[in-house]
Amino acid sequence: MKPKFVKISDWIIDKIRSGELLPGDKVPSENELIQTFGVSNTTARKSLQQIESKGYAQRIKGKGTFVLNKTEDHHLLRVLGSIDATRRGFDEGLKVEGFQPKTVVLEKTILDHGISTEISGKHYIMEGPVLKVHQLRYADDLLLKDETKYISIRLCPRINMLSTDLSYFKVYEDKYNHKISDIKQNLSTIILPSDDSTNYFEAPEALPVFILDSVVMCQPGDVLELEKSLYRGDKYKFAIIAHPEYNEIVHSGTKKV
Template identity: 65%
Template sequence: MMKPKFITISETIIEKIKSGELQPGDQIPSENELIKHYQVSNTTARKSLLDIESRGWAKRIKGKGTYVLNRTRDHHLIRTLGSIYATRRGFHESLLAEGFQPKNLVLEKTILPDGISSEIGGKHFIIDGPVLKLHQLRYADEEIIKDELKYISLKLCPNINRMPTEISYFKVYESSYHLKIEEVKQTLSADILQPDSAENNFELKKATPMFILDSAVVCTGNKVVEIERSYYRGDKYKFAIIANPDYNDTNGQSES
C-alpha cells in the first residue's frame, strides 16, 4: 500500500533532521514552501507539518513557523560562530525554537559615562561613552547555561537601555537604529571554572569546563556598537565554525 503523500513529505524532512542537514532551531519549510516544492494542496502540506510535530521532531511557534527541536543527547546546544543569521535571531528566540523555556536574570544594568575597550583576536575595539553595561544570566529550563556581559554604545543606540533584555540586540541595531553591520569579530577560548571562583555565577558545585566567547559588533564607519564577553557551560554547549561566513547566510546558530 502506498504511503499518503503527507507521510512521504514528513519522513523526507525528518531524514534531513536525522542527518544533520536541519539542525536544532532551524526553521522547517513553511506550508507555502511545501505546497510549491512538492506540488501538493495546503491540506497535505499542513498534515505534513503536523505529522513532524506529533512525532516530536519539531515545534510550531505561533506567528513564526515550525522549528526543529533539540533532541541531542544531554540536550547539548550546538552553536556556530560566524553566522550573521543566527546571531540576528538571538539567544531567547533560539532557545524557544529548540523547545527550551528561556529566562533572564539581570545582575547589573548600568550606564557608564566613559568608554570601554577590549582586545579580541589581537585587535583593539573601543566604544566611546556613554555605554550601557548589561550583565545577565541566561537560563534554559531553569538551568543557568550562559553568563553574558555586554557593553553597548548609547551614542549609536540612544535609549536602548529602556528595552527589555530578552530582545535580540543585533536585530534591534539593524531594525530600530538602522545600523549596517559590517563585521562580527569573535574568538572562542576554553577554561575550567572552579566552584570557589569569583566568576562562578552558575551555582556550580564542582569544576566545570567553560567556553569563553569574546566578540565585537562593528558597523559602518568602523564604529563599534557592542562588545561582549560571555561564559558558556562546556557540558551544555558545542561550537562549530563557518570558515567563510557570508553576511547573507541563512544557516548556523550562534546567538547574541
C-alpha cells in the same frame, strides 16, 4: 503508495537527519511547500503536523516550525559567528527547541567613557556613552551563560530605556536600521574555582568555563556591540565549520542540558 503529505514530511525529516537542517533551524513554511511541491494548503499543513507529531520539530505560533533535537542526550547545536543565529537570540533559540528560558539581570548601567577589547590581535574601541548589561541566562532553571554586553548608545540612542528581555540584534536592525557587517569572536577556556566571587554557576567543584569574546560591527565599520560571556564547560562543545564559498569561518557549538 505513501500519501503526498507523508512523502513531503519524509523529505524534510531526511534533511534533519542528514544535518542539512540543524536544531533551531526553521523548516519550510506551508507557502514554501505549496510552491515547491504544488500541493494544497491542507497537504502542506498535514506535512508539518506529521513532522511535529514525530518529535522532529515544534511549531511556535506566529514564528513558524523549528527543528528540535533528537539525540539521546539532547545536545543542542549553537552556531556562533553566524549573523542568522545571532539574530534569533539566546532566548528564542531555547524556546524553539523546547526549553524555558529565564534571565536574571545583575547590572544595567551607563559607562560614560566607553570600553575596548582585543579580538584576534585587533583592538576594537567603543566610544562612550555605552550601555552595560550583565545578565545570567538560564534554560529550565539551569544557568548556562553568564553574559555581559556593551552597546553603543551613540549608535543606539535611548536603548537603555528598552527591556533587556529581547534580541538586541533585531533591535539594532529594526529600530535603529543598522546593517550588520561583521561578527568577530575569540574563544578561550579557564577553570573557575567554586569559591570564586565571580562564579555564578553554583557548581560544587571547580568548573571548566568557555570564555567567548565578540564584537558586532555595523556599516561603515563602527563597533556596535562588545560581549564577554562565560559558558558552562560541562554543558557546551564548540566546533569550527568553514564555508570556503563564502570565505568565512563560522563557529558552532553544542550544549548538553
